[in-house]
Amino acid sequence: MVEFELRPVDGDELPSWCPGAHIDVVTGAGIVRQYSLCGDPDDRTGYRIAVLRQADSRGGSAWLHERLHEGDQVLVSGPRNHFPLETGPGYVFLAGGIGLTPLLPMIRRVAADGADWTLHYGGRTRASMAYVDDLQAIDASRVRLFPSDECGLIDLDSALDDVDREAYVYCCGPEPLIGAAETVCARRGMRLRTERFSPKDIDSSSTDSPFTVRIASTGADLAVPADRSIVDVLIEAGIDILTSCEEGTCGTCETAVLDGRPDHRDSVLTEEEQVAGDRILPCVSRSRTPQLVLDL
Template structure:
């Protein structure tokens, strides 16, 4: 991780909330107030080995005394979820960055939420928020089994009539054609979960012109309009001009030149390294920005994206 994670928090409690899913409640070491956040936000958690992973905040944004995250133990963990499950206990301290929000809840009268597995975590505070505001909403929540699906009781406590549980061992995958088939045009669809679920939601919503917001666990496949070609980046604050060769990312080149850019996943999914673009046209290859944000061309995820113009001027 380049840059810094500047919050040291204490594990106040941990509990199992579903099969393979542990919830951690984190508190400030000094009992002070935590930074504010809104539904959809995540924090970066730094492991003892320096591995950084992003976890959605699933508690109450109005509670400035604690953060809640829920972590699925991945079968092929690269050291993130396994470390949290095996080594973090009550009273332990952990280094955290953020919070950051690249999955914000847009104001609107009607919502359809679609969750797959641990993808329920960013949607939980959204559902509480829209319910308090009196918006119309429904949740379609899939998982491998009912036992693997976290926070079912909390969701039902908000409004059980709007919560549709769809464990795949009982009824197969979520039928998105039916679920999203008749949503009115002013509806926002929020989807988080495994890549096949998100790709299917994108296909259905694209055909129907439905407004879709997604958050991914892993990078999507990107078809670039051109291959990797060299270009230059100009640092607006200093005038430093750097060449980005074919085999390196913008972040690699900036780091080598001593330009500090906060990064985490380095695969275009977390949004940590988002940087403003003052001139030039980015070649977007991330899994974070919406189509509207891509078209605006005023920001870039330099860990994976490149340039469609000979030079990019970055607000660094």
């Protein structure tokens, strides 16, 4: 894992952000990847990201590790936050590997506020677990380390025992950890907030159907075939919409829904946000009604 500090070329202040935010980084031949901000939100002079070198990298982490050097220029956008820190009576943080990065500013914030919190942090080996010294400097008594080669996986039931039901559980890491946390928190009736680096499994048993998207600003109706995404159709029609991951994990293309009922297939919106039905991630999601009216 490598930490990068990114400073604006012109020396101006960077846009503000809150714990849980991420930025887009343009790598390689225009490849865009999302990385959580893990520095100090009060420091407007630079952004800090930590990047794990992925063995199966498609050009993001490999390029950053091998090609980006001190003094080089890189294009970023954002920040955006689909993983905000909410106010609650206490916090349990569950981190797996690189999933610690969005949680680190949260931990610093709640510790500074005097809130009740604990961190359960898992990794393959103790040596591979980043920021351990920083965490222990914040409050070692609240940090539980779980190197899997020494003690196996995080015991989620034990981690959540004797925790206030109204406390927030924040989880980020590999899909097995997030899936297990969702199961345990649902059983206990606890409030869970997650951020995924890869899309969650979506029930694909139903057959995709065609529908129409109406552009609110013009009244134009666009047909979305069963085998194409909303984003593809919008871009083909010249509609200005930002998109990045195209797998429903980054939130770049989030769009307001004015009418119709979305068929949510993203890994960003909470269950409550999906039930509200007033927004959609059009790179992966579809429609349960014959027409969706989008605020575009």
